[in-house]
Amino acid sequence: MNPIKIVGIVLIVGGVLGLMYGGFSFTKETHQAKLGPIELSVQEKKSVDIPTWAGVAGIVIGGALLLFGKGRS
Numbered sequence: 001m002n003p004i005k006i007v008g009i010v011l012i013v014g015g016v017l018g019l020m021y022g023g024f025s026f027t028k029e030t031h032q033a034k035l036g037p038i039e040l041s042v043q044e045k046k047s048v049d050i051p052t053w054a055g056v057a058g059i060v061i062g063g064a065l066l067l068f069g070k071g072r073s
Contacts, residue, residue: 008065015058023049 025047033040 002069004065005021008062008069011058011062015060016063018036018050018055018058019052021050022052023047030050044050 018071025045028044028046029041031039066068
């Protein structure tokens with residue numbers, strides 16, 4: 001399997017996952033202050049939204065790479 005087809009498959013899978021879930025969230029811990037042995041930290045929950053057009057574009061481009069990708073198989 002050549003690299004173009006692998007990239008096509010990854011784009012299709014990523015596009016489908018983006019359409020299914022619509023985004024993801026993560027927790028970021030920041031250290032606010034450190035006073036001797038006492039350390040104050042804050043956890044922030046951040047979310048990243050994946051636009052619908054990006055998921056559809058990933059599927060379309062990945063499909064095009066699989067269909068029209070040239071190279072040795």
